Every structure is written in C-alpha cells, then in structure tokens.
Amino acid sequence: MESYKQEIDITLRVNGVEYRDQVPAHMTLLQFLKEKLFLTGTKEGCGRGECGACTVIMDGRTVNSCLVLAVEADRSKIRTIEGEAKRGRLTALQKAFIDYGGTQCGFCTPGMIMSGQNLLERNQKPSRDEIVEAIAGNLCRCTGYELIIQAIEAAASKKGK
Amino acid sequence: MIMPFAYVKPGTIQEAIEALQTDNSWPLAGGTALLVDMRDGVKRPDLLVDIKGLRELDSFTIDSKKGITIGARTTLNFLVENKKLRASCPVLAEAALVTATFQLRNQATLVGNICKASPAADMAPSLYILGAQVVTTGPRGERRIPIADFMIGPQKNALKKGELVVQVEIPPPPKAKMAFLKKQRIKGHDLSVVNVAGLADTESGTLRLCVGACAETPVLLEGTDQLYKKTRDLGKLGEQIADLALSSISPIDDVRASADYRRDMVRVFVKRIVSRICS
Numbered sequence: 001m002e003s004y005k006q007e008i009d010i011t012l013r014v015n016g017v018e019y020r021d022q023v024p025a026h027m028t029l030l031q032f033l034k035e036k037l038f039l040t041g042t043k044e045g046c047g048r049g050e051c052g053a054c055t056v057i058m059d060g061r062t063v064n065s066c067l068v069l070a071v072e073a074d075r076s077k078i079r080t081i082e083g084e085a086k087r088g089r090l091t092a093l094q095k096a097f098i099d100y101g102g103t104q105c106g107f108c109t110p111g112m113i114m115s116g117q118n119l120l121e122r123n124q125k126p127s128r129d130e131i132v133e134a135i136a137g138n139l140c141r142c143t144g145y146e147l148i149i150q151a152i153e154a155a156a157s158k159k160g161k
Numbered sequence: 162m163i164m165p166f167a168y169v170k171p172g173t174i175q176e177a178i179e180a181l182q183t184d185n186s187w188p189l190a191g192g193t194a195l196l197v198d199m200r201d202g203v204k205r206p207d208l209l210v211d212i213k214g215l216r217e218l219d220s221f222t223i224d225s226k227k228g229i230t231i232g233a234r235t236t237l238n239f240l241v242e243n244k245k246l247r248a249s250c251p252v253l254a255e256a257a258l259v260t261a262t263f264q265l266r267n268q269a270t271l272v273g274n275i276c277k278a279s280p281a282a283d284m285a286p287s288l289y290i291l292g293a294q295v296v297t298t299g300p301r302g303e304r305r306i307p308i309a310d311f312m313i314g315p316q317k318n319a320l321k322k323g324e325l326v327v328q329v330e331i332p333p334p335p336k337a338k339m340a341f342l343k344k345q346r347i348k349g350h351d352l353s354v355v356n357v358a359g360l361a362d363t364e365s366g367t368l369r370l371c372v373g374a375c376a377e378t379p380v381l382l383e384g385t386d387q388l389y390k391k392t393r394d395l396g397k398l399g400e401q402i403a404d405l406a407l408s409s410i411s412p413i414d415d416v417r418a419s420a421d422y423r424r425d426m427v428r429v430f431v432k433r434i435v436s437r438i439c440s
Binding site: 006008024026028047048049055063064066067068069071072115133134136137 | 163164165166167168169170180183189192193196197200208209211213238261262263264265267268349350
C-alpha cells in the first residue's frame, strides 16, 4: 500500500485556463471546482448522479461532476457554466433561458445550460424528443420543463423572443 | 462524504493485476455505481485501481464470423451511438439507451453494469440471450466465463482477487428479431422494476427470453424453443411463455415494487415481447 498515493498531482484546463494542483484521491471534480477553484456556479444536488445539477462538459462530453474524481479529470478539458458567457456576453442559449423563463429558482440552470449547450454542439437541429432525452438527466422542480425545452428549441433556431 | 483512499492508474495490465492484489482494492472504470456506494459507506476501498489507462480494455470489434467484442472501457453511449452495432445487434444499443441518463452513459460502461451484478442490471438480459462470455485476466491467467456464471448473486460477480474483466465476447448474433423492454416507476430514468430481453429466430426455431429484476440474478428461461416450435398461435405462445417465466422467477418486495406487482408485470412484458419478436 505504501507505494500507492492518497495525494495526486493533477493538471487540467478549466474554461481555457490551466490549473496544476495536488488533490486527495477522494476529492470529486465537483469539490475541486467549487472548493479549490471557487467556481461555485456548478451545483451539488443529490451527489449521486440522479439530478444533473453538477453537470459539466469534460473533453466534449457531459458528466456528473459529483461522480468523477478530480484525479480522473487529470489532463482533461473542463467547461463549466462560468466559461459560457464570453466577456459579459451571454450565449444564445443563456439568453433564450432568460427570454423564455426557462429558469426559476435557478439551482438546476447551470447543469441545464451545460446539457443544452452540449446537445446543440452535437446536433444543431435537435427534435423536441432529442431535447427531452438530452436533459432527462437534469431534474428541475420549478418549471415543469416546458419553458426549458422551448428555450433550447429557440436557441437552436436562433429565435429571440 | 467519500472516505480517503489511495489511487493508482496503471499503464499495463500486469501493473493493474498487481495493484488489484492489494487488500480491499477495487477497479474503477466509469465509477457511476462505485462512487455512489462509497459515498453511502457501502464500500470503503483502501485503493482504487483506475483501469482507464489500459489500452487492452479498449477493444470494440464486430465481425460476422467471430462475433462482437466489447472492451471493459466501452461506455454505454458508445454503444448507443455506434452505427455498426445498431445494424448487427440493435438490442444492445436499445438496452443501453434506456439505461441511466445521458451524462451517466458518458461514463458508465457495459462491463461495469454486469460487474455490479445488480439483479436489475439493464445490460444483462440482452447478454444472456446472446450467449455472451466474460473474459477476465488475473494472477492465474485468462478465464472465459459464461455470463450466467459471472453474475452469481445480488452485487456478486465471479471475479477472484486480483482479477479484472478485459472484455465481453458475444458469438455472431443470429439474424433474429430481438427486443429489450423495461418497466420502471417513472417515465424518466429509473432502475428497472422488471426488464425482459428476447430473441426469436424463425428459421432455426430458436426463442430465448431473459427476465431481470425478479430473482437473485437475471433468469434465462429454459424450454422456450419447444414451446416456440409447438405453438403457432401467438397469443397462446405468449401465455405459455409467461407461465414458464412465472414458474422460473422468485421476485421479492423492495423499494421499487412488490413481488406481486412484479409477477403481474412479468406476464405483461413477456407477452408484449413475444408478440413483438415472434410475429
């Protein structure tokens, strides 16, 4: 056991910025983002992969950051909600969430935006069913989903309100 | 809160086997089940051996003569998105698509699903009807274990100390109709209350059905071929197979459903799948 370490050096890029750190093996990517980098936009809901509030994009794919260890993210590229707006300019999807009322209490919103954005980057013209499937891992207890789906549809067709 | 542990990401199978001989060590692939168990304190490993650095676990091949191999690193979304697999063995892609959520499927692996050995494992029934084998390696070399001997009980698999799964091998799938159906409590993602996979090949008179979440392991029904050859009427065949299924399972009451409800749903889902694949 002595030869196996509990503290591991990692290097990763988060929203285009490179970070090097030493982390305990049991630290999740979510904890690393919030507690080490102070990127608090990503939320912890259930902590067990059910709710999707902690969704971030890792090497182009959405993951539940509560179920990824920080050491597993070594040498990866991470995108979080903080990296979406560039120089204060919101993305089309963020604007659509505001225009359509796709956000209420806001807790699920960062995860919803990451799942929605990832969908739009994989599939520029998603059907309603494809949108529903893409956000099925993101629970929202306020909106009833309809306005979120409309917001993603609007962003896909670049339709403002 | 996850308790502290040590972590290693070996670059070779040999190093992985060595690390896995450490007391209380666990292999880590997708981690979508393991990390939840660790968070709940159900598992408290001293060492996690991350197998995502092992290229030998990457295999994914489809060959009309040799069959299909799915390496231990293959994620469920890879199976969903692979066009060749959809064409040659759609039931696996179909099952993967209704397992967990999009984010989880980006991490979760088919091999992890069967190693966890939940009786409700959604990838398992399809592997049973396809006659899959699990290829393992370890301190004593390679083993080939039929899927039914690999999943030996709730949360129990046949791996011995120091062993890990390299890949799952599936013999060339017959040109048969296949389907996977799952009963869950809600429309979104949920573990199965009952799941059923079926395969029917009219030419050879083969009918295979496997029922999950209704016994300690998935149950591959025995005697289905005879009924299939004997009974022409689809409705009657469905009833007979459902009777056979009910006499083969031993469901329990749990948080997701009662044993009685499971029995009722097995009848419904077996009949539904028979009418779908035998017509």
